[in-house]
Amino acid sequence: MSRFVRPSKNVPPPQQLSSVSSFRPVAVRKPNAGLPPGCRPSVQNGQLLNRHPFLDSHSQLLGGGLSVGTITIVEEDRNSSYYLALLKYFIAEGLAVDHEGLVYTSQRQFVSRLPKNLTAEYEKEKEEEEKRKAGGEINKTETPSLTIAWQYEKYLNKDAGVVAHKSGSLKGASVKSFCHSFDLGKSMRDEYMSSKKMKTVDPCELSREDVYQSLLDSISSIIEKEYSTDGKVMKQPNILRIGIHSLCCPSYGPINERSLLLFLHRLKGLLRHSLAVCMITLPSHIIGPHLTKSVHLYSDTLLSVSSFESAVGQVSSAFDEYDGQLVIKKLLRINSLVAHTPETLHYVFKMKRRKLLIEILTLGPEESRSTKEKEKEEAGAERMAAANISSVACAPAPSKRKDLEF
Amino acid sequence: MFADLHKILVDSTDKNLRGLFVLVTDTILADGSFVLHHYIHSNLRAEKKTILISLDQTPFHYNSVGKKLGFNLADSNYFSIINGLTNNDPVCTYIRILIHLRSLYVQLKEKIDQEKGVNIVLDNVNILYHMYTREETDMFIQYCTSLIRSQPSVRMTIGESNEMKESESTLVMLMHEEEEEETMRSIAYSADLILSAEQLETGYSKEVDGQLTVISTREPGSQRGKSVGGRYHYKMNENNVQLSSYNSG
Numbered sequence: 182m183s184r185f186v187r188p189s190k191n192v193p194p195p196q197q198l199s200s201v202s203s204f205r206p207v208a209v210r211k212p213n214a215g216l217p218p219g220c221r222p223s224v225q226n227g228q229l230l231n232r233h234p235f236l237d238s239h240s241q242l243l244g245g246g247l248s249v250g251t252i253t254i255v256e257e258d259r260n261s262s263y264y265l266a267l268l269k270y271f272i273a274e275g276l277a278v279d280h281e282g283l284v285y286t287s288q289r290q291f292v293s294r295l296p297k298n299l300t301a302e303y304e305k306e307k308e309e310e311e312k313r314k315a316g317g318e319i320n321k322t323e324t325p326s327l328t329i330a331w332q333y334e335k336y337l338n339k340d341a342g343v344v345a346h347k348s349g350s351l352k353g354a355s356v357k358s359f360c361h362s363f364d365l366g367k368s369m370r371d372e373y374m375s376s377k378k379m380k381t382v383d384p385c386e387l388s389r390e391d392v393y394q395s396l397l398d399s400i401s402s403i404i405e406k407e408y409s410t411d412g413k414v415m416k417q418p419n420i421l422r423i424g425i426h427s428l429c430c431p432s433y434g435p436i437n438e439r440s441l442l443l444f445l446h447r448l449k450g451l452l453r454h455s456l457a458v459c460m461i462t463l464p465s466h467i468i469g470p471h472l473t474k475s476v477h478l479y480s481d482t483l484l485s486v487s488s489f490e491s492a493v494g495q496v497s498s499a500f501d502e503y504d505g506q507l508v509i510k511k512l513l514r515i516n517s518l519v520a521h522t523p524e525t526l527h528y529v530f531k532m533k534r535r536k537l538l539i540e541i542l543t544l545g546p547e548e549s550r551s552t553k554e555k556e557k558e559e560a561g562a563e564r565m566a567a568a569n570i571s572s573v574a575c576a577p578a579p580s581k582r583k584d585l586e587f
Numbered sequence: 588m589f590a591d592l593h594k595i596l597v598d599s600t601d602k603n604l605r606g607l608f609v610l611v612t613d614t615i616l617a618d619g620s621f622v623l624h625h626y627i628h629s630n631l632r633a634e635k636k637t638i639l640i641s642l643d644q645t646p647f648h649y650n651s652v653g654k655k656l657g658f659n660l661a662d663s664n665y666f667s668i669i670n671g672l673t674n675n676d677p678v679c680t681y682i683r684i685l686i687h688l689r690s691l692y693v694q695l696k697e698k699i700d701q702e703k704g705v706n707i708v709l710d711n712v713n714i715l716y717h718m719y720t721r722e723e724t725d726m727f728i729q730y731c732t733s734l735i736r737s738q739p740s741v742r743m744t745i746g747e748s749n750e751m752k753e754s755e756s757t758l759v760m761l762m763h764e765e766e767e768e769e770t771m772r773s774i775a776y777s778a779d780l781i782l783s784a785e786q787l788e789t790g791y792s793k794e795v796d797g798q799l800t801v802i803s804t805r806e807p808g809s810q811r812g813k814s815v816g817g818r819y820h821y822k823m824n825e826n827n828v829q830l831s832s833y834n835s836g
């Protein structure tokens with residue numbers, strides 16, 4: 182029977198039927214009581230969902246977040262680093278909800294360049310303001326202001342106590358918000374980072390003998406210490422967010438196919454029985470199509486990022502305002518036959534005021550596009566003609582120069 | 588289990604075969620694992636011994652799907668699982684499997700020895716190709732095929748009717764299309780029934796999950812069912828798979 186224990190969630194034992202038969206008042210429980218912070222259960226498969234600020238900004242995309250115990254692979258683009266924003270968002274959101282972060286990257290500035298948490302700053306300011314206000318109110322209550330209706334003073338103090346209690350509970354709820362917004366242009370403050378659990382490992386520090394085995398050992402030692410769900414009841418469950426930046430890049434040494442695939446297979450098995458979620462970015466253009474396809478097999482969710490900058494001239498003018506494209510290549514299928522089915526698999530994104538925005542890729546009707554292009558072409562031709570006229574006005578015409586040469 | 592699929596499979600299966608080797612191929616977006624669930628559950632309902640070699644998903648996943656289909660795998664005496672993904676399980680043989688593929692075969696043989704009409708399900712064969720050499724994996728598949736062909740058939744009730752029928756041992760194998768074409772061809776050559784799930788040619792659709800092509804590789808003149816295969820659209824629900832004719836839209 183132990184074979185079928187739920188791998189990635191601490192589920193309380195089911196109530197016995199006998200206790201259901203008698204009428205008892207049911208204790209009201211908080212909806213997410215006992216769950217790790219920043220998580221909510223999925224309706225579809227019961228897995229815990231972790232928020233990703235960018236991918237969840239479009240509710241259709243992944244059905245509510247990244248599931249605990251799964252691997253998400255992001256295919257990197259050749260000439261841009263938008264994929265890196267996805268990884269940074271993933272880690273930064275984890276830190277915002279007090280998850281632990283574990284990042285394997287050769288970029289030393291990775292942590293210092295994590296986006297600034299605007300929500301935390303805002304909440305901090307608000308808290309300080311409330312404290313100031315509360316201090317003012319206490320001073321006020323010390324001097325009773327009821328001079329005419331003085332008999333009601335005893336009721337006023339009681340009401341004030343109730344109001345204070347209520348506002349306190351509300352304040353407690355608002356301190357930890359589920360959604361955070363980040364500023365990609367600014368980096369996290371050091372004092373904010375110091376209070377968070379975050380570990381960064383350079384792949385060059387791993388053993389050169391079998392780099393993927395030592396990578397796995399390093400992850401499994403952390404998971405087995407605190408995050409494994411094998412028959413343990415955790416008092417304060419928390420989530421570990423693992424980010425692997427550019428797996429198979431030259432920092433990992435020469436690629437050993439079998440070692441890499443064995444690593445991914447065992448990582449998948451390890452994650453299934455732990456409160457951890459993993460995001461890997463993969464430079465697929467340097468490892469070849471065959472190995473890329475094999476790696477895809479071990480992913481639970483597969484996304485591909487490509488920027489329009491690297492394909493100048495090949496992208497339609499209809500996408501001028503966008504910076505790149507995001508394609509879902511594999512949908513998560515766990516504990517259920519059915520996967521979350523989004524409306525479409527193709528999305529476009531753009532940088533707007535230091536924030537990455539995502540939209541569904543849509544093309545206007547063929548006629549309107551062609552007319553727009555025609556208009557543009559015409560406008561371009563007119564501009565050229567105007568330039569020619571000016572050149573004619575300032576200098577002798579090229580045809581005349583030809584005549585002179587002969 | 589899935590009524591539509593059951594009908595198609597019965598129609599396109601050769602009745603004279605001794606042991607049935609079913610190859611299921613799929614792509615990264617068109618998932619073909621529902622065929623495996625169909626074989627697991629339809630055989631367990633008929634009280635036929637079923638062994639699942641699970642390399643891609645946890646036992647919890649199969650049990651969770653099973654519960655949605657109305658069957659508890661954990662309570663079944665006819666079901667056993669060889670867990671090749673996670674190594675935390677006391678019953679698990681993960682370490683032993685990964686040392687040598689022969690030990691997996693020996694274990695399989697021990698489990699089905701003295702049994703009549705067994706059902707072996709392998710999810711999925713690509714991982715074996717990644718973990719071992721190609722020769723070793725090819726050999727394993729050949730051994731498994733000859734194992735089910737040598738098992739004696741059993742008389743049992745199959746499907747809705749109470750009629751007693753001869754039931755053969757089956758080997759069901761899932762394979763993703765990423766593997767080299769030569770490898771796929773060589774496995775398809777020894778398969779009796781090939782079911783390939785693919786994405787729709789017209790692209791992604793929310794209403795249809797993909798298309799399923801059924802190919803029956805039978806000897807000419809053999810006792811055959813009504814059809815020799817075909818192509819269908821499929822849509823998965825939580826507890827059913829709907830199949831519709833390819834041309835009906």
